[in-house]
Amino acid sequence: MLSQQILNGITLGATYALIALGYTMVYGIIQLINFAHGEIYMVGAFVGVLAVTVFQQGLVASLLMAMLTCVILGVSIERIAYRPLRRSTRLAPLISAIGVSIFLQTLMTKLQGPQPVPFPPVITDALYKIGPIEVSKVQILIMVVASLLMAALTFIVKYVKIGKAMRAASEDYDTAALMGINVNRVISFTFAIGSSLAAAGGVLVGIYFNSVSPFMGVTAGLKAFCAAVLGGIGSIPGAMLGGLFLGVAETLGVAGGFDTYKDAIAFSLLIIVLLFRPTGLLGRPIQRKV
Amino acid sequence: MDSIFSMFLNDYYIQVLIMLGIYLIAALGLNIITGVTGQLSFGHAAFLSIGAYTAAILGMKLQVPFILALLGGGLMAALLGVLIGYPTLRLTGDYLGIATLGFGEIVRVVFINIPITGGALGLAGIPRHTTLTLVIILVALTIFAMYRLENSRFGRSLVAIREDEIAAEAMGVNITTTKITAFAIGTFFAGLSGGLYAHLIQYLNPADFGFIKSFEFLTFVVLGGLGSIPGVILGTTVLTLAPEFLRFIADYRMMVYGGLMVFMMIVRPRGLLGGVKLSRILFKKKSQKTGSSVTGGAN
Numbered sequence: 001m002l003s004q005q006i007l008n009g010i011t012l013g014a015t016y017a018l019i020a021l022g023y024t025m026v027y028g029i030i031q032l033i034n035f036a037h038g039e040i041y042m043v044g045a046f047v048g049v050l051a052v053t054v055f056q057q058g059l060v061a062s063l064l065m066a067m068l069t070c071v072i073l074g075v076s077i078e079r080i081a082y083r084p085l086r087r088s089t090r091l092a093p094l095i096s097a098i099g100v101s102i103f104l105q106t107l108m109t110k111l112q113g114p115q116p117v118p119f120p121p122v123i124t125d126a127l128y129k130i131g132p133i134e135v136s137k138v139q140i141l142i143m144v145v146a147s148l149l150m151a152a153l154t155f156i157v158k159y160v161k162i163g164k165a166m167r168a169a170s171e172d173y174d175t176a177a178l179m180g181i182n183v184n185r186v187i188s189f190t191f192a193i194g195s196s197l198a199a200a201g202g203v204l205v206g207i208y209f210n211s212v213s214p215f216m217g218v219t220a221g222l223k224a225f226c227a228a229v230l231g232g233i234g235s236i237p238g239a240m241l242g243g244l245f246l247g248v249a250e251t252l253g254v255a256g257g258f259d260t261y262k263d264a265i266a267f268s269l270l271i272i273v274l275l276f277r278p279t280g281l282l283g284r285p286i287q288r289k290v
Numbered sequence: 291m292d293s294i295f296s297m298f299l300n301d302y303y304i305q306v307l308i309m310l311g312i313y314l315i316a317a318l319g320l321n322i323i324t325g326v327t328g329q330l331s332f333g334h335a336a337f338l339s340i341g342a343y344t345a346a347i348l349g350m351k352l353q354v355p356f357i358l359a360l361l362g363g364g365l366m367a368a369l370l371g372v373l374i375g376y377p378t379l380r381l382t383g384d385y386l387g388i389a390t391l392g393f394g395e396i397v398r399v400v401f402i403n404i405p406i407t408g409g410a411l412g413l414a415g416i417p418r419h420t421t422l423t424l425v426i427i428l429v430a431l432t433i434f435a436m437y438r439l440e441n442s443r444f445g446r447s448l449v450a451i452r453e454d455e456i457a458a459e460a461m462g463v464n465i466t467t468t469k470i471t472a473f474a475i476g477t478f479f480a481g482l483s484g485g486l487y488a489h490l491i492q493y494l495n496p497a498d499f500g501f502i503k504s505f506e507f508l509t510f511v512v513l514g515g516l517g518s519i520p521g522v523i524l525g526t527t528v529l530t531l532a533p534e535f536l537r538f539i540a541d542y543r544m545m546v547y548g549g550l551m552v553f554m555m556i557v558r559p560r561g562l563l564g565g566v567k568l569s570r571i572l573f574k575k576k577s578q579k580t581g582s583s584v585t586g587g588a589n
Binding site: 031033035080081084085088089090091092093094095096098099100101102103104105106107110218222225226229233260261263264266267268270271274275278279 | 324330377378380381382383384385387388389391392393395396399400402403501502505508509512513516541542544545547548549550551552555556559560
């Protein structure tokens with residue numbers, strides 16, 4: 001059932017890719033590993049649950065609500081915790097990010113309790129058979145939503161003015177500012193997009209595994225971050241590729257009998273890839289200035 | 291001497307002080323790697339766990355005397371530090387950090403899966419040997435060692451690597467060997483600290499050594515001031531005692547703790563005592579102010 005496993009892996013990988021995009025875009029512009037990103041994904045999943053249970057919304061509306069909330073959250077985090085540290089040492093914003101992450105995680109534990117919450121049924125699941133492969137409605141949903149969002153992102157980055165500004169800022173932050181790009185606005189926008197993608201990922205994962213917990217951000221965030229580095233951090237296609245690669249590798253690993261080592265597969269792959277390609281699969285080589 | 295301590299302090303304070311000492315040893319070890327040499331390590335807790343398990347297993351299963359078991363834990367951590375350092379120290383800046391993060395998680399998963407460590411259930415029944423006196427002696431020895439190290443020829447090469455790797459290489463510093471040695475020293479102290487931890491808590495669980503723990507150590511070092519021994523001591527003290535002092539707000543204490551981390555970084559991004567040297571405090575030497583540490587710069 002190799003093809004079945006690959007399909008499951010792609011579904012999982014698509015959610016990793018959605019989260020990984022946020023890491024990679026932020027890193028590309030301000031070279032910050034945004035450790036609070038996994039927590040944004042977790043908050044997104046909870047807003048999704050809230051939208052379905054309390055506000056009685058359907059799938060699309062809940063998804064949009066989660067994304068919008070996380071946009072506000074992500075931009076505020078950047079404004080409060082990262083912007084004052086823009087010109088300080090590399091480690092200061094990193095510690096600040098960890099602080100935000102601890103804050104959000106305990107806040108959610110306080111509000112929701114430490115137990116996982118089931119995701120209320122928003123769509124009636126069904127199984128379709130395509131030849132030997134079984135694909136569920138949720139899996140199709142995940143792949144369709146993820147592809148749509150990634151296509152939208154690619155379009156924005158390639159053709160829309162703010163996307164061009166993002167690329168300019170990631171190429172050279174200072175020169176972009178000299179050229180009249182409002183770098184602060186670009187960074188806020190980057191956080192907004194990254195956070196909305198993570199929120200969508202959170203809702204989708206919540207539906208897929210039917211469980212949302214305050215601690216889901218930690219492992220998923222780390223793995224998505226792995227995916228971003230695997231693909232070459234700073235590169236948008238790299239994050240997508242890395243996410244899918246990791247999802248498939250993990251599913252195959254579990255199917256191959258390494259299920260107790262599931263969480264180590266991603267990291268082992270990461271170290272192996274980094275040893276041979278120190279900047280990831282699609283990463284640009286680091287230039288050593290003398 | 292422990293009986294003197296227990297006359298003045300109740301068990302809770304003694305426990306907190308011992309924990310503080312254990313964390314100090316590990317944080318000073320990380321300071322050699324990240325603060326002095328400028329190499330990011332996100333996997334420090336993994337070396338603690340290696341030291342802890344090694345010391346516990348040596349003591350329990352092989353009946354090795356406590357002090358030797360501690361040393362064994364430290365040496366095992368240093369050995370693995372060299373093994374992981376050799377290939378990964380070629381990576382620079384953030385990529386090294388990520389590789390060590392991955393290594394840390396792999397170690398945790400391995401400890402969950404191998405039988406000798408008790409798996410996910412953990413290892414219980416470790417005898418309690420760690421005393422406040424011993425910890426105080428070891429902390430003093432560590433600080434002394436760190437101080438001597440920092441002011442040795444080797445320590446100067448470490449600082450040279452932090453400030454500019456290429457220039458250091460051009461000046462004749464063997465980058466790879468020096469970095470690996472620094473890594474081994476740092477991980478040795480992590481292992482030592484892990485062994486003390488095992489013989490204090492008497493129970494080990496792989497879940498206690500996740501990457502959150504590694505970040506805790508990184509926070510101790512950064513908050514105090516990278517590369518400054520008094521800074522690391524202050525940072526570790528503040529951050530180890532803060533959760534204890536915050537107990538009165540019970541449920542909100544970790545939230546406040548997280549907020550505090552953000553606030554402290556915004557107010558003092560270079561740490562509480564960034565750039566302060568022990569030798570300058572002790573001997574009032576006229577040394578130049580070190581404009582140090584852009585750590586982890588990927589250039």
